[in-house]
Amino acid sequence: MAITRRPEIADPEGATVKKALTDLGYNEVRTVRFDRAITLDIEEDDASRARDRAVEMCNRLLVNPVLEDYTVEVEA
């Protein structure tokens, strides 16, 4: 699952790294965004059930809706 910072929330990591890249001469970089990816290995044959459970985990624990959005992808 990809967890992205909500667009209106500041991203100090992104801002700092953008500055570092500019200092290194990468002037073409306009924005830098730092996100997290969480990969779960789940024992579940039913892909749609796996997705439901993963969404539930995001809502309960893995994601803070004040700060973050998320998307879930299931692979067999």
Add this chain to the structure above:
Amino acid sequence: MAITRRPEIADPEGATVKKALTDLGYNEVRTVRFDRAITLDIEEDDASRARDRAVEMCNRLLVNPVLEDYTVEVEA
């Protein structure tokens, strides 16, 4: 670009979150892995040049080769 922890390197955060998920009753979760995703908005029309520059940025700054591997994807 997706930055993943090299498989042999310990991931204490993943291990702790796995335990938390198990405590919440998600017993089907076998492993949890935390990775990073960095999204750059680059001013560059030539996709292959954009990729080269991004790879260079990864090697120079964004990725710690001791602990991490990475892949770069370019979108128009």
Add this chain to the structure above:
Amino acid sequence: MRTDEVDPELDEGEVLTLHARLGLTDDEYQQIIDRLGREPSRSELAMYSVMWSEHCSYKSSRVHLSRFPTEAPWVVVGPGENAGVVDVGEGWLAALRIESHNHPSFVEPHQGAATGVGGIIRDIFTMGARPIALWDSLRFGPLDQPRNRYLFTGVVGGIAAYGNAVGVPTVGGELAFAEHYSDNPLVNVMCLGLLRAEDLVLATSGPPGTIAVLLGAPTGRDGIGGASVLASASFDETSLEKRPSVQVGDPFAEKKLIEACLELYRKKLVVGVQDLGAAGLSCAVSEPVSRSGHGITVDLDRVPTREPDMTPPELLMSESQERMMAFVHPDRVDEVIEVARRWETEASVVGEITGSGNVVVSLGGEVVVDIPAQSLTTEAPRYHRPLGEPGWMEDLWSNTVKFVAQPAIATALLQLLAEPELGSKAWIYEQYDHMLFLNTVVGPGHDATLLRLKGTDRGLALSTDGNGRVCYLDPRRGGARLVWEAALNVAMVGAEPLAVVDNLNFGNPEKPEVMWQFRETVEGISEACEALGVPVVGGNVSFYNETDGLDIYPSPVIGMLGLVEELVWPPPRLDRAETEMAVYLVGNEWAPNLAGSAFEKATFGHVGGRPTGPDRAMGRATVVSARRLAEARIPVLHDVSMGGLGLALAEICIASGVGATVAYSDWRFLFSEDPHRFLAVAPAAADDTITAVCSEVGVPFLRIGTMGGDAIVFDRGGVRAAVDLTLATDTWRTSLTEHLRN
């Protein structure tokens, strides 16, 4: 006995050179065969390679370390255990140790430094003590090189990340830069712990029948061969490829392990404990039984693993972090497991103490190791390596700067204030939690850190000190001067020096010059400790600090613990000077010597000449008078060390926000770093006190000036050199951060 365990990286033809690949010499390999009367198995060889490594066996240094004075009535545990322990009164013991993590920090600065912090903390709570404070002593190449900036910021970040999260405050340290550390940074960390006298725990195994319980993190392939490969061999291009062995620190696991162990001790559930650090399981099973004269059987099937298919050598050599071995009476095992469970820490019974004297290790019912425990520890090789005075010493000594005219004093002082090793360290210590436990009475930014001893009126003062330039120019004098400097630093906050730990960072011990530097340093430290009446209670040796054949400066670091019997409030601090207070210089009046000084380095890029040696009588007199002046509530005491009197005065002015005017006769006096001198700043009313104390102790003193104004002014017969206080302050504040930009 299986001798053909699978090692996926080796095929049959390579077995013969396996010992070499593990860092053992042909001679050492032959010694193993002679001792066992047969060829060792791979697992046995793995154990010998890590246990006989320089890092674990001290094979090059041991013959010299025995020179240290180690006894005093207040020493409870001297060198040899995981940490030294001294009695600090009212039933309290202090456990102290310092450790290096130089090579791992070069390979991966953040994790290398972080796991260094984790390691030294384990040494402390292994003794039964709660770790309460850390100090970091750091050395890097110049910050104008990007790689050095990366190493420096990575190391500081790693110490912050681990120390803060594990809940042990980092309350002081030290920082220096020189080209010699460019490819070989030094990261030494000292930890202090406290325990009640009745709670002392030692690293012994208990009698046969005692159960070995492995606590903490599961075992992975982390740092395989770290002790032998990383810490015991020189560095070159290929070392960056040794990266797969990098260990990752988990401060949360360590925090739980600390609390679990302290609860085990409180409930008297363990006979002894040993941390798993360098050499991992190999060390944790062999050292405690070798101390108690017993043997042990270990079942590798019971070791929890993080990765599949780990081979016995890997399990035995792994340096996975945050693990402890507890030795437990068979009746108490269940209780131990229960305590561990409460702290979310794994606990597994992995072995049992036997009467055989052998370490016997099995996997899948098959014995893979069966060797005498002593052969791994006390019988490890010991070398009297050849030593010889370097041919370059005479040249170095005669290579002095000839001054034709007095340099511009103000310019020189500003240049010193702009040196990152002399300016403000706030950028570092503000990243460290330095206040946790509410003990910090005088925090970072002063000569020594002063901690209260909770529940008593006592205080503990600690300082770490090093000086590569002076030690390079004269290792014996340099080593001795560090001890005196550290002693004076703790005296600045009113403490009596009590115990020393040392971290000896040196180059390649196979070079006679390096061994000579080492022997001289040990001699110097020993002489000063004897003169001071202070024992060495622990330490650490780090050799092979060389890259591409260039050895680092001989870089001993001294950690000094001092005791304040009764804290006075407020204690002397640099920021308590006020307008109209008088400035005194206390201590030696020798002809000034600039050899090895920051002044010569900063203004001329020069490192040469022979530094002045210490003087016992003057050393004692300054330490005693400083302590008594602190007791007499003199508001400011500050020793003259790197940067000389000029810098010491500037530091007081900057901290207090007030200028000063001092008189001088010979300008060299302002920048010389000769030992045994300090500044005292006091109101006029205290003049009698200062006169009385200094006369009684028999130490020279001189009123050299007065606080006031908005400049730091040096006056020679009416000719004045002035540095604006605001400019001085800004220069000092930004000296480090200026170098970190981009």
Add this chain to the structure above:
Amino acid sequence: MTKVAVVLFPGTNCELDTAEALSNLGADARIVWHSESDLAGFDGVVLPGGFAHGDYLRTGAIARFSPVMKAVAAMAGAGRPVLGICNGFQVLCEAGLLPGGFIANRGLSFLCKWVDLEVADQGSMLTAGLRPGTHLRLPLNSYEGNFVAGSTEARVVLTYRDNINGSDRAAAAVANEAGNVVGVMPHPERASADWLGSADGNLLLGSFLQASAA
């Protein structure tokens, strides 16, 4: 004697300091393990600073599932004083007992240093009795101290005079609507004696105890 609970999660490290500062003010401060589900008999509760569950995932995220948090929520609901300090503040946000959340400090470094604060709102249990505009000096000790209000209407009760971590509205302490649940990012217990550098923290802890006694 006012009896207050100081909650200990695995990874918490300021529990002893907080209990000590509260005891010095005359409270009966007890350390309570996070698996405790009952806080009956306590007049108030503090979630102290540290790194609960290693701050893994997000700071405070895992701690909010500890059994004790149900009891903390019940006390909050009953109008009893609930104080979160530093990491405890983060836990209260994650638990939804306070609005907003936290991200990394502007400047991306851990900051352990003294900061000057100003009372912005005296309507919370922590700031009751302190006139708006009153200056306080307390140590900060956090990496994720940058408060984000998001779309919420946070009630800011203390502000930084120099907003070094970049918090929304310079918020150093935030209360719930009723004012009985307060999170404060700097550490009052570290400013609980002159010899520590300031005793201003006692003003805040004193208000908390007074509210607990009521």
